[in-house]
Amino acid sequence: MTHNTAPPSDLTFWSFVDYAVQKAEQELPSVNADAMRLVLTLNRATSMVIYDLESSVHRPRGLTWPGFRVIFALWLAGPMEAKTTAEISGMSRAALSALLNTLERDGLILRERATHDRRALQLSLTEDGYRAILGGFRAHNRRESAWAEALEPAERQELVRLLNKLMAGSTEAKAKFRS
Amino acid sequence: MTHNTAPPSDLTFWSFVDYAVQKAEQELPSVNADAMRLVLTLNRATSMVIYDLESSVHRPRGLTWPGFRVIFALWLAGPMEAKTTAEISGMSRAALSALLNTLERDGLILRERATHDRRALQLSLTEDGYRAILGGFRAHNRRESAWAEALEPAERQELVRLLNKLMAGSTEAKAKFRS
DNA sequence: CCCTTATGATCAAACATTTGATTAGTTGGA
DNA sequence: TCCAACTAATCAAATGTTTGATCATAAGGG
DSSP, X not given: OGGGOOOOTTOOTTTHHHHHHHHHHHHXXXXXXXXXXXXXXXXXXXXXXXXHHIIIIIGGGTOOHHHHHHHHHXXXXXXXXXXXXXXXXXXXXXXXXXXXXHHHHTTSEEEEEOSSOTTOEEEXXXXXXXXXXXXXXXXXXXXXXXXXXXXXXXXXXXHHHHHHHHHXXXXXXXXXXXX | OGGGOOOOTTOOTTTHHHHXXXXXXXHOTTOOHHHHHHHHHHHHHHHHHHHHHIIIIIGGGTOOHHHHHHHHHHHHHOSEEHHHHHHHTTOOHHHHHXXXXXXXXXXXXXXXXXXXXXXXXXXXXXXXXXXXHHHHXXXXXXXXXXXXXXXXXXXXXXXXXXXXXXXXXXHHTTOOOOO
16 A cells, blocks of 8 residues: 555655655645645745744743734734724634734733724734734834845745736635625 | 824725835824835734645644644655754744644644664654645645645745745844744 | 614634753763 | 764744624615
């Protein structure tokens, strides 16, 4: 059985994508290797960048990555309804609800009932939250810059263009979105 | 205070990146806007793709995304030590250890002591695990293909090249890696 | 006006991840 | 040989995510 073949002894994080694509083509000749390579690579690159940002910038300052995203959104977009925060920071309403417990307990955000709709929550940063995002974002952006320097300016622009085109295709692809 | 400015009323998942980059430049003129846009876009694109794959393919079949990654690695690379599985599937050993409890309980993988080093674990797929990955991966790859179709073949190749170049820069950038 | 339906938020249970500590086994040097 | 240093794995506590259910409020049609 091919699935019991021993792995190459030198299999590493770096060599796995090439190995996996080649092996999958052997096991399943009908596989779309380009799509497979694209998604594998996309996932790896992002997870490296985010892990680095979270572990080297945000956790040492007392924020998780999701916590940072929420504070960041509130910093830039100002006080807003929780529903909007969830949407623009890319998380479900339930996940945000749980996350807000921590951020509120740590005194970074304020959770208030909206006046025009008593079901809705109005979120805003506290002064501590504002201080946290100011310092945190500067460090965050320095780390982002270090990553971005791997690419030429034109390459950065092209990468963003391709990612946006990929996202735009999600409608066509009938992708499932968070609710 | 600028951080209390009201957000535009039409702020959505799609318009947030442009808005955020522009706003951050107002608040902090020293910001590296290109790097910021790159990381924001990378994170969003990946999270959309992964969320779609997990929620439309893997969870309905009883696997989480991390669970799929481990089974997938074991399928392609064959039986191997847990340390290698953690490395190539991009998770810490502690995270893998916890994840294996679920996969073992569900009868998808086997956890055995290695003979040459009694500290080490030897991981392998059960027949159920093999069946799960065969069916799951076909559906997974179909969904990947739908996403990939948003790009021209040359664009897919270029996107992969740019992501690899970005990852390769991590050494230069002194990024922090999982252990 | 009332009732059905829709919407915003939260809850509950299961799961995965992080960091830091601990346990078990291996290795190399005094 | 023995012990210190290292390594593989697990544990523990805190955190965040998912799906599906529940609660409260709002909105619309008869």
